[in-house]
Amino acid sequence: MSWRLATVGAAMRLTDSARSIRLDVPGWPGNLAGQHLDLRLTAEDGYQAVRSYSIASAGPGESIELGVDRVPDGEVSPYLVDDVMTGDQLEVRGPLGGWFVWHEDDPSPVQLIGGGSGVVPLIAMARAHRAAGATSRFRMLVSARTPEDVLFAPELSALDATPGDRFALDVVYTRRGPEDWPFPIGRVDRAALERTTLPVSDSPAIFVCGPTGFVETVADHLVAIGHDPDRIKTERFGGA
Amino acid sequence: MAVISRGFGGRARREAPDLPPGQYLTEDFPVLSAGPTPDVPTEEWQFAIRTESGQTLRWSWDEFHALPFEDVSTDIHCVTRWSKLGTSWRGVALDTLFADVETSEEWVMAHSYGGYTTNLALDDLLDGRAWVVTEFDGEPLDPEHGGPARLLVPHLYFWKSAKWVRGLTMQAEDDPGFWEQNGYHTHGDPWREERYWGQ
Numbered sequence: 364m365s366w367r368l369a370t371v372g373a374a375m376r377l378t379d380s381a382r383s384i385r386l387d388v389p390g391w392p393g394n395l396a397g398q399h400l401d402l403r404l405t406a407e408d409g410y411q412a413v414r415s416y417s418i419a420s421a422g423p424g425e426s427i428e429l430g431v432d433r434v435p436d437g438e439v440s441p442y443l444v445d446d447v448m449t450g451d452q453l454e455v456r457g458p459l460g461g462w463f464v465w466h467e468d469d470p471s472p473v474q475l476i477g478g479g480s481g482v483v484p485l486i487a488m489a490r491a492h493r494a495a496g497a498t499s500r501f502r503m504l505v506s507a508r509t510p511e512d513v514l515f516a517p518e519l520s521a522l523d524a525t526p527g528d529r530f531a532l533d534v535v536y537t538r539r540g541p542e543d544w545p546f547p548i549g550r551v552d553r554a555a556l557e558r559t560t561l562p563v564s565d566s567p568a569i570f571v572c573g574p575t576g577f578v579e580t581v582a583d584h585l586v587a588i589g590h591d592p593d594r595i596k597t598e599r600f601g602g603a
Numbered sequence: 604m605a606v607i608s609r610g611f612g613g614r615a616r617r618e619a620p621d622l623p624p625g626q627y628l629t630e631d632f633p634v635l636s637a638g639p640t641p642d643v644p645t646e647e648w649q650f651a652i653r654t655e656s657g658q659t660l661r662w663s664w665d666e667f668h669a670l671p672f673e674d675v676s677t678d679i680h681c682v683t684r685w686s687k688l689g690t691s692w693r694g695v696a697l698d699t700l701f702a703d704v705e706t707s708e709e710w711v712m713a714h715s716y717g718g719y720t721t722n723l724a725l726d727d728l729l730d731g732r733a734w735v736v737t738e739f740d741g742e743p744l745d746p747e748h749g750g751p752a753r754l755l756v757p758h759l760y761f762w763k764s765a766k767w768v769r770g771l772t773m774q775a776e777d778d779p780g781f782w783e784q785n786g787y788h789t790h791g792d793p794w795r796e797e798r799y800w801g802q
Contacts, residue, residue, distance in 0.1 A: 364799055368606060404613075407607055412611075438613060442608075452609070461784070582638070585639065592638055
């Protein structure tokens, strides 16, 4: 697996701290929904830094999308969120990871649960689900500080508004909700999970992605509610 | 020759002469795992080594704690590119656990509570290079970091240091474990940057 040249095709702000970056990567072999890649930056003096990022897009084609959240004091993410411009060049290697992926021939109902930029690999799954015209049911729960902190909010709302019950979106706000928001403000707890996620009786495939504390808490609650641990796949930041 | 990324200066770069290629330093202790953290009460915990002849050595939590413990200070390197220097652990050397094991097999599969597996060469586990540890930084090991007990094989990428470890099985072949089936290198030496398949 070799490093490939990537050219920034577009960069679009998602939230105050996150940006979507479209990369044109000649020779990219396509990727499954949920996979990640390694991204390498090289400074003029030859210094290099590499980090892993989830891919927000899925399927064949040589154009891919990343969603990058700025890590304070980080080395690579601030460059990607604040500095990189259309036409800039960097390198990527991948796709990587064969575990935290959704396959379009899986007929199971799917529950996606994302905290912060943990939404990125999950929106790849939602996009793949829509692109495949899959009839399995997808339900997605997003945890965000405020309404302005939901990554890909317009696209998720549009998916949610599509007629039929193939995709449903719920959001839990941890700091501040929209005006007249009827639900509790605060971290995702057992009650929020029971209100917003597919029941144990549906035996859903569950994908949880976010910061370690979020993933630990959510996964523990899911097991306590009665979900089979083998049906719960997790991915955490700080450890990809 | 790599392309230059315009305007990238590596603003946070730090002097880190002891890092394997492609790694960066972290002060945190990030977590890599594939599913929920298993809940393993120490009253139910067991550690076993099983050989090709059917010989099985088994330790309860109390029996395990009757073995000689060692303090281990070591650097650790995760395949997801973070490295943490000078971490402190306490546990039992695999040399101690293997003292009465009779085997001619060269390969080992580590099994964990929760179903995780990882494959290792027996050579990588002996000669003071691997432990089963139950303490980190002087405290009982947190469940999210593999408690009550995890393997510690610090000269390989950290996924080889199986969390929630419950046993080792001797094998004739180097069959791939969990992450190894899902894209990670079968050996995983950070100094040779053995991260992924087909590098």
